[in-house]
Amino acid sequence: MIEHALRLDSIFGCLADATRRDILKRVANEELSVTEVAKPYKKLTFAAISKHLKVLENAKLVVKRRQGKHQFVRLAPAKLKEASEYLEYYKTMWEDRLDALEEYLKLIAKK
Amino acid sequence: MIEHALRLDSIFGCLADATRRDILKRVANEELSVTEVAKPYKKLTFAAISKHLKVLENAKLVVKRRQGKHQFVRLAPAKLKEASEYLEYYKTMWEDRLDALEEYLKLIAKK
């Protein structure tokens, strides 16, 4: 249960940063080398991106694979399934709440 | 677009903390006074919970309503819909990725 929460902490923690969200999005579609990942973020150092990748790796949201000189990064589907399930839980909760609101608004409208 | 990202930052930032996730869960089902919200968290000060509520309020994930002495807290459905939509986006992305993995595994299995 505590591990569980820690994992959620790190997953949502990752998602709380715009650069990391962007990286996730990009490596979802194709495997990229660290250099390629870093290329678009011109305002940041290479090392900064390397750190972001480490954070994502620790949260198990991406995996790295070495091929010769290059280190390739891709989305890690297994852990993301877990994340997705939690997000689904929240989503359901919110939708229930929205449904309740809708009901309530209808009720008010009738008066 | 920047505002957009900032909002996501604050929403996911809220979700990155176990106490705040727990509070969200509890005020999703019923409206609670600040005192009631604080009650279960015996390791934290009242002020600490008050601060967490402020963070949630700034992210527009909860709203407060004053009724006499008491301040009641509940989930804020409107902003949560927005959050839910983003989560849905990520969820879709992840499911696509999972589907791709599944395809790949099938392909391997055939050999």
Add this chain to the structure above:
DNA sequence: CTATCGTTCAACCGGTTAGTTGAATGAATT
């Protein structure tokens, strides 16, 4: 073997965050 390329590590910095304590505020009760 050494030079080079791709990447990470270590040390550091400034800003933010989660927590504390104690004083301050707002509303109701007496």
Add this chain to the structure above:
DNA sequence: AATTCATTCAACTAACCGGTTGAACGATAG
């Protein structure tokens, strides 16, 4: 009006985070 209850604010601290720089490391190419 004074007291009490519910809550917030202000000031402070310790830890964490995102960033930088420069050195270091692992792997390949010459």
